[in-house]
Amino acid sequence: MPAGCANMALLILSLPATMHCPFCGANDTKVIDSRLVAEGEQVRRRRECLACGERFTTFETAELVLPRLIKQDGSRQPFDEEKLRAGMQRALEKRPVSVERLEAALVHIKHKLRATGEREVKSLVVGELVMAELQKLDEVAYIRFASVYRRFQDLNEFREEIE
Template sequence: MHCPFCSAADTKVIDSRLVADGSQVRRRRECVSCSERFTTYETAELVMPRIVKQDGTREPFDEGKLRAGLTKALEKRPVSVENIEAALDRIKFRMRSTGEREMDSRIVGEEVMTELKELDQVAYVRFASVYRSFQDLNEFRAEIDKLSRDAIQSDSSKLADGSKPAEGSKPVDSSKPVKSTQED
């Protein structure tokens, strides 16, 4: 790094520390030529993949479009701004973590649907109706039925305390009375 005082090319790092949430490194540097000290901050350059649209055109990732799509689906739904921002962060993290330079827009749409399914099922169906271009009521009904089956499966795979059953255990039929092993 060049010295900001004398423009010499040779500087040395005398101290490095993580800043705040660990996403930035603060470095104290000293110029070998003029002995002046200065501070630099280093962050990773996180590049989002380019989006390949269905017609084959490519465009830079636009967080505004992603936010607008989520916000539109969640309009007038009881979901906090914090939860929406967290969902956006998770989608962007998964997109970056692929390491791909380009990503199909359908993958982004599926990521949005995954997040909406967890945030709000009405918003999920609302988004799915546009994203998947539902043509009639039967397509809506099929998606809602699938959502209901998934919810029932998810609920039946959890115990009363919210934990998952042990590997290899059998589901309990709650409609049958349970025999007590203790005597009164």
């Protein structure tokens, strides 16, 4: 890396990041801890509001274009990370899985989608990726998600999935 680029990277990283406090709305916050998470794909920052003293966590990722989704009815829509996160959180509700592990799974799914090199992917591909990640995270969450996603018609189909 040319010396100028390294200096620029240091300059950018050393600039104070101001963010509004989600508790009081003040924009006087400071970063008290930063660390790489999700296999180095994200930066997790602990922040403290200088106005009210509350602490909160933010996650920072590079914004890269994800493929559009082709739904089962043939319609197309942009990839919605919040919808993906909400579905996985629903499956993981009241399960012993940390936010960091969930975020790492989301990063892994997005990485695999980008790695296809396709501009569009079938929503079924995303569903299969989610199930694979949930199976690694928590067996109960996997079964919860699969039971809704696969739309089992009877108990035998459900049993087959579990086995």
